[in-house]
Amino acid sequence: xxxxxxxxxxxxxxxxxxxxxxxxxxxxxxxxxxxxxxxxxxxxxxxxxxxxxxxxxxxxxxxxxxxxxxxxxxxxxxxxxxxxxxxxxxxxxxxxxxxxxxxxxxxxxxxxxxxxxxxxxxxxxxxxxxxxxxxxxxxxxxxxxxxxxxxxxxxxxxxxxxxxxxxxxxxxxxxxxx
Numbered sequence: 001x002x003x004x005x006x007x008x009x010x011x012x013x014x015x016x017x018x019x020x021x022x023x024x025x026x027x028x029x030x031x032x033x034x035x036x037x038x039x040x041x042x043x044x045x046x047x048x049x050x051x052x053x054x055x056x057x058x059x060x061x062x063x064x065x066x067x068x069x070x071x072x073x074x075x076x077x078x079x080x081x082x083x084x085x086x087x088x089x090x091x092x093x094x095x096x097x098x099x100x101x102x103x104x105x106x107x108x109x110x111x112x113x114x115x116x117x118x119x120x121x122x123x124x125x126x127x128x129x130x131x132x133x134x135x136x137x138x139x140x141x142x143x144x145x146x147x148x149x150x151x152x153x154x155x156x157x158x159x160x161x162x163x164x165x166x167x168x169x170x171x172x173x174x175x176x177x178x
Contacts, residue, residue, distance in 0.1 A: 020139025027083060027131045031090035035097070035124055042098030049091045056084075070148075078154040079138035082162060086130035093123040130162075 030052065037044025063072040097113060097120050104112035141154050 019143070020135045023135040023138050024132055027087070027135060028128060031087050031124070031127050031131060034087060034091040035094040035120070035127075038094030038096070038098035038120075039101075040098065041101045042095045045091050045094035045098060048094075049088075052087065074148055074151050075142045078141045078151050078158065079134045081155060081158045082130045082134035082137070085162060086127045086134065089123055089130075090127045093120040093127075096120055096123075 030048070034045050034048040034052075037048050060069065060072060063069050096116055100107075100112035100116050101109050107115065137154065137158065141151065
């Protein structure tokens with residue numbers, strides 16, 4: 001496909017919106033599974049994260065073995081920076097909740113879960129935003145017959161925007177005590 005000037009996948013013009021919506025659905029499902037599996041004291045979250053890593057690593061290895069890593073790389077990189085970061089954050093939120101069961105500190109397990117829930121839910125809200133943007137890129141940019149440099153530019157812009165967003169100082173939602 002690379003020798004013919006084709007990318008990893010061909011998507012008809014009318015299929016981009018369908019592909020994006022299907023990708024959002026799938027990626028949100030993976031992220032929520034990684035988060036919700038934290039209730040197993042983190043074991044389920046760890047399993048989801050490991051299996052997803054093995055799956056991605058296997059695909060990349062297969063392409064590498066065929067000397068076609070650039071084909072899959074130019075498809076995955078533009079959206080993968082946001083998508084993989086979002087799934088890692090969801091896994092971290094699941095492990096944070098799971099740790100409340102294992103290491104509640106001075107709290108009861110129930111109180112530890114309750115105290116960690118708002119932060120974890122806020123993380124998942126950010127994950128959803130990241131996954132929506134990633135799916136739009138995956139549906140419209142990743143499969144498009146664009147120059148490699150443009151796809152790399154989208155990747156770089158995604159990384160810079162993500163770093164800027166994640167690097168913002170924490171916003172305090174409650175006024176300080178008088």
